[in-house]
Amino acid sequence: MSLKTVGTALSRTLWTGGNRTPPVARATKVNRLSTSSRVPGGKQQGTEKTKEQSCGSDSDRPGDDVQPLSESPHRCTTGEKKRSKEPVRAPGVTGVRRRSYTCTAAPVDQKSYLWARYNDTKRLVHDLIPPGACNLLNSSTIYANNEVNLAEVDIYGFDYDYTLALYSNALNTMIYNTARSFLIEHFKYPEDISKYDYIPNFAARGLHYDIQKGLLMKIDAFHYIQPGTVYRGLSPVPDEEVLQLFGGTYHVPLQQDSGFYGKGPKVKQFMDIFSIPEMTLLAVANDFFITNDIEYDPVHLFKDVSEAIGMVHLKGYMYKWVMQDLNKFILRGEETDAVLHRLVNQGKKLFLITNSPFSFVDKGMIHMVGKNWRDFFDVVIVQADKPHFFTDCIKPFRLLDGNGDLRWEKIKSLDKGKIYKQGNLFDFLRLTGWRGSKVLYFGDHLYSDLADLMLRHGWRTAAIVPELEQETKVVSTDRYAQNLTWLQALTGLMERLQTHRDVDSKQVFQEWQKEREELRVMTKNLFNPQFGSIFRTCHNPTYFSRRLCRFSDVYMASLSCLLNYDLSYTFYPRRTPLQHEAPLWMDQLCTGCMKTPFLEEMSHIR
DSSP states (O other), rough: OHHHHHHHHHHHOOOOOGGGHHHHHHHHHHHHHHHTTTOOOOGGOOOOOOOEEEEOOOOOOOOOTTTOOOSEEEEEEEEEGGOOSEEEETTTTTEEEEEEEEEEOOBBHHHHHHHHHHHHHHHHHHEEEEEEOOOOOTTTTOOEEOEEEEEGEEEEEEEEEEETTTEOOOHHHHHHHHHHHHHHSSSSGGGGGGGOOOOSSSSSSSSSSEEETTEEBBTTTTTTTTTTOETTTTTTTHHHHHHHHTTSOOOOOOOTOOOOTTTTTEEOOSSTEEEEEEHHHHHHHHHHHHHOOOOOOOOHHHHHHHHHHHHHTTTHHHHHHHHHOOOHHOOOOHHHHHHHHHHHHHEEEEEOOOOOOOHHHHHHHHHHOOOTTGGGSSSSEOOTTHHHHHHHHOOOOEETTTTTTOOOOOOOOOOOOOOOEEOOOHHHHHHOOOOGGGGEESSOOIIIIHHHHHHHHHHHHEOOOHHHHHHHHHTHHHHHHHHHHHHHEEEHHHHHHOOOHHHHHHHHHHHHHHHHHHHHHHHHHHHTTTTOSSSSETTBBHHHHHHHHHOOOOEEGGGGGGGOOOOOOEEOOOOOOOGGGGGSSHHHHHHTTOOOTTTTTGGGOO
């Protein structure tokens, strides 16, 4: 069943303007539906037809003989109904005239009316989404933020870690364990911290850490903290306490937020996959001190953990582990080999810019591609020191000999088959002439790999987001589809009927709001029980998602997704509606989120 079919049918219930029948008249019909529907107080709906018809005015300016509009819809008998002398225009629709009715009958049972609308909508949502109907997403899809025509791309560039080489979760465990040992042995932290094992599914990429408060949290694209996603140690912080800590608001001011590269004075954003062990170790260490009632400074803890994680990389531990057991740590190397072969066979130029050392890259590439892997690349640059590589115009390139030792001669050209170290992008552009949209660069780190290339140099950029594979699996489940569709429909129902403000209606809305919050939590927990999806905070995009859309033209779960597309393929972004365009779009029709002047329920307040 298509989305259009689902949306059209659902909108018939939620958008009552289609037949221009006043809302209470429809309520009478709805109340005659199945007795299995939810009714307040356990009352069953009658099945006998009534001679009563509902009435209410949709007019903006009733004639002089028309009675004033009541605050809520009324029911009246057929004989009581009066037609106004002056034809009334449909609100917001030029040239369309409508009838207006008034009456003096007693108010309808608002609670029954609201629950009838609720039951009818819920039944329709359930009936229109059969099991398996939404299992449409393919984890191998490439998603477009900007239009990209691969036929115009002649040069393909790559990062190495988590781009050409994907690593298993075992690597994160090793990084965590070694950094934890550094905390104990080098920084003299208590031995009992060693009792905390690595928690694979605790943290998620893109989270923010408040250095002074010791809080790990999820922030949306508008700098607001998502309630229920703030952790001190391994324990959630109540929303009331979060508001107190941040001065009565969930907003994180720009001057406190992370800077352009994710490192602000008070808040840091963890953007790469290597940061997941660091977040977990921060949470564990905080939890240890809090649980044992030991006084500590969160700022010192943050600096010590960051340094311990850095020692794992600087001392070469990670490189040594991977090189000793390539089969254990490197995943799907044959797919990388297939991508490189395909690009070269179609005449594309390739280059590699990575922060990793040559010995490490060489070992991994031989494992994935073979001893002649350098023949695929026109330029290879190691230990590039990104993101400074993209902004520093002084640091020169150095040539490495066959043993990996540095040479001293000045670099006048970047030659195929040779290995270069350090350097800067400005010399790279001057020596290669590879500029603008004919270059497409792949990387996993939005700041270090992609931001400068897109914003400053006009390259096309492609983000590798391994989490997409799991996220698309969750989104394709029946449970997610049912929860999300009903959440959207319930939200639309609340938006449309919020003008019912009597005591009984407010009680109904409190129940709906409670259910809405439960649905949001259930949907979040399908991804990660602590922090939810890396792409969404309830209805808003996350801070990570905002940066992903800003710094990448396309994004995908792995480099192998490129194998599913012809190299002349054009990626087109889906046009997403602005809020003022929303009533014209099917997803808004589906959820009933139609704004005034289309809502009959809103007409009486004008």
